[in-house]
Amino acid sequence: MERRSFVKYTAAAGASLMLHPFSAFATGNGTKIRLALAGTGVRGIGFWGNALLKAFKDQCEFTGLMDINPGRLAYAKQFMNVTCPTFTNVDEMLRSVKADYIIVTTTDSAHDEIIIKSLKAGFDVITEKPMTTDEIKCRNILQAEKESGKKVTVAFNYRHSVHAMQLKELLAAERVGKITSVDFNWYLNVHHGADYFRRWHGRMDKGGSLWVHKATHHFDLLNWWLNSEPLEVMAYGSLEHYGRNNSFRGTRCRGCEHREKCKFFWDMTGNKHLMNLYAENEQYDGYNRDGCVWANDIDIFDKMSAQILYANGVQVNYSLTTYSPYEGWQIAFNGMKGRMETWEDIPYLQKTPEDQAKRHAIEMSNADDAIPGEYREIIAWDNFAKNYEVYTTPKIRGGHGGGDIRMQRRMFIDKNDNPHHIMAGTRDGAMSILIGIAARKSIREKRPVKITELTDLVPLAKRW
Numbered sequence: 191m192e193r194r195s196f197v198k199y200t201a202a203a204g205a206s207l208m209l210h211p212f213s214a215f216a217t218g219n220g221t222k223i224r225l226a227l228a229g230t231g232v233r234g235i236g237f238w239g240n241a242l243l244k245a246f247k248d249q250c251e252f253t254g255l256m257d258i259n260p261g262r263l264a265y266a267k268q269f270m271n272v273t274c275p276t277f278t279n280v281d282e283m284l285r286s287v288k289a290d291y292i293i294v295t296t297t298d299s300a301h302d303e304i305i306i307k308s309l310k311a312g313f314d315v316i317t318e319k320p321m322t323t324d325e326i327k328c329r330n331i332l333q334a335e336k337e338s339g340k341k342v343t344v345a346f347n348y349r350h351s352v353h354a355m356q357l358k359e360l361l362a363a364e365r366v367g368k369i370t371s372v373d374f375n376w377y378l379n380v381h382h383g384a385d386y387f388r389r390w391h392g393r394m395d396k397g398g399s400l401w402v403h404k405a406t407h408h409f410d411l412l413n414w415w416l417n418s419e420p421l422e423v424m425a426y427g428s429l430e431h432y433g434r435n436n437s438f439r440g441t442r443c444r445g446c447e448h449r450e451k452c453k454f455f456w457d458m459t460g461n462k463h464l465m466n467l468y469a470e471n472e473q474y475d476g477y478n479r480d481g482c483v484w485a486n487d488i489d490i491f492d493k494m495s496a497q498i499l500y501a502n503g504v505q506v507n508y509s510l511t512t513y514s515p516y517e518g519w520q521i522a523f524n525g526m527k528g529r530m531e532t533w534e535d536i537p538y539l540q541k542t543p544e545d546q547a548k549r550h551a552i553e554m555s556n557a558d559d560a561i562p563g564e565y566r567e568i569i570a571w572d573n574f575a576k577n578y579e580v581y582t583t584p585k586i587r588g589g590h591g592g593g594d595i596r597m598q599r600r601m602f603i604d605k606n607d608n609p610h611h612i613m614a615g616t617r618d619g620a621m622s623i624l625i626g627i628a629a630r631k632s633i634r635e636k637r638p639v640k641i642t643e644l645t646d647l648v649p650l651a652k653r654w
C-alpha cells in the first residue's frame with residue numbers, strides 16, 4: 191500500500207524570504223527607523239543588535255543603548271559597532287533619546303518597568319517574550335498601553351517560522367475539520383534545558399519559571415493556531431532533577447571542585463563572546479553565567495504538565511521536560527474529520543541526527559538557509575481514509591526555524607505583511623503568560639484556575 195501522498199508546500203507568506211535575498215530589502219529611503227535598546231545581554235546585542243543591523247542596516251539605526259550593568263553596556267557598544275549614547279538609567283535614556291521604538295530585552299521580570307515607562311514617555315515598544323512575569327505586572331502594562339495611546343508589540347518569533355505558518359494555514363483551512371483537542375509535548379535536552387538552571391532563569395522572581403519564560407512561546411503558538419483564548423488551567427509540576435536534588439554543589443562551573451564528576455560541568459572559558467559579555471562584568475552585578483545547576487536557591491519547576499480548556503471548547507494536554515536526552519517537540523490536533531500531527535527534531539523521525547550539545551546554538555544563530563533535502567512534515571489523516579497526506583516545508587537551519595528574520599522583516603520593512611494576524615500585541619502577550627501564571631497558581635492551590643481570576647480580560651472563543 192502506498193501510505194503517503196506528498197502535498198507541496200502552501201505557506202507562501204512564510205516562505206517569501208527565501209525567494210528574495212536580504213539585499214532586496216536593503217534599499218532604504220533615506221529615513222531610518224530609530225531604535226533604542228534596553229537590556230544589552232546576549233539576545234539584545236545579537237538578534238536585536240548585530241543580526242538586525244546586518245539584515246536591515248539601510249533601514250534601521252540605534253539611537254540609544256541601556257543596561258544596568260555598565261561593563262556589559264560598554265561591550266555591547268563595541269560589539270554592535272555603534273556610536274549612539276549609552277545609559278545605565280532608563281529614565282535618563284527616555285528623557286533624551288529620539289526613537290521610533292524602545293526594544294526591551296532585559297531579564298523577564300524587568301520588562302514591565304521599561305515597557306510602562308517607555309509608553310508613558312510617548313514611545314512605541316517592542317518587547318521580547320514573555321511580556322512580563324505575573325498578573326499584576328500584566329494588568330499594569332495593559333493599563334499603561336491603553337492610557338498612552340502607544341503600542342506594544344510582543345516579539346513572538348516562533349509564529350513566524352515557516353513550519354508554524356504552514357500549520358496555521360492548514361488549521362485555518364480546517365484541513366481536518368473543527369479541532370476539538372490537542373496533545374503538545376516539548377522536550378528540552380540536558381544541554382539547553384540545563385542551561386536554564388545555570389542562569390537567572392532558575393529563579394522564580396527573575397523569569398517567572400519556565401511556565402512563563404519558556405512556555406509563553408508554546409502557549410502563544412497554541413492560542414494563535416487555535417484562534418481562540420484560554421479559559422481555565424489545571425497543572426502539575428515539581429523540581430526533582432536540578433537544584434537541591436543532588437549530593438554536591440558549587441557556586442559556578444569555573445573553578446568548581448566537582449568538575450570531574452559533574453555531568454553538567456560547562457566550560458564557558460572557550461567562548462570569547464560569553465566571557466566578554468558576562469565573566470568580565472561580574473564585578474558589577476555578581477551574576478554568574480555558568481552558575482551551578484544544583485544551587486539550593488533554584489526555585490522553579492523542572493517538569494511541568496497542564497490541561498488547558500479553551501473558550502472554543504478545545505482541550506489541550508501540554509507538557510514540558512527539561513532533562514531529555516534530545517531536544518524537540520511534537521503536537522497532534524484531533525479534529526472532527528481527522529487528525530493532524532507534526533514534530534521538530536525528534537531524532538528517530540529525521541534524516542540527520544542533531545549534535546545535542548550544539549543544537550541550541552544553531553537554533554539561536556541567524557542562518558536562514560534551508561537544509562538541502564530535509565523537510566518538516568505535517569501529517570494529515572482523514573477519518574476512515576486508508577492513506578495519509580504529508581505536507582512538507584523546508585527545514586530552516588537557524589534563527590528559530592526562520593522565524594527571527596521573518597519577524598524583523600515584518601516589523602521594520604513589510605509592515606503590511608501580517609498574514610493570519612501574525613504580529614502580536616499585548617492581548618496576545620497577556621493570554622500566553624496568563625496560562626503559565628494560572629498553571630503556577632493551580633500547582634500552588636491544587637485546583638483549576640480560571641483566566642478571569644487573573645486580569646479583566648475576558649477570553650474570546652474566536653480571536654479574529
Ligand SMILES: NC(=O)c1ccc[n+]([C@@H]2O[C@H](COP(=O)([O-])OP(=O)(O)OC[C@H]3O[C@@H](n4cnc5c(N)ncnc54)[C@H](O)[C@@H]3O)[C@@H](O)[C@H]2O)c1
Pocket residue numbers: 228229230231232233234256257258259262280294295296297298300318319320345347403590
Ligand atoms: N524570543 C526568543 O527566542 C528569545 C531568545 C533568548 C532570549 N529571549 C528574551 O530576551 C530577554 C533577554 O534574554 P538574554 O538571554 O539576553 O539575557 P541576558 O541575561 O543575556 O541579558 C539580560 C540583560 O538585562 C539586563 N538588565 C537586567 N535588569 C535590567 C533593568 N532593569 N534595566 C536594564 N537592563 C537590565 C542585564 O544586565 C543583562 O545585560 C529575555 O526576556 C528573554 O526571555 C528571547
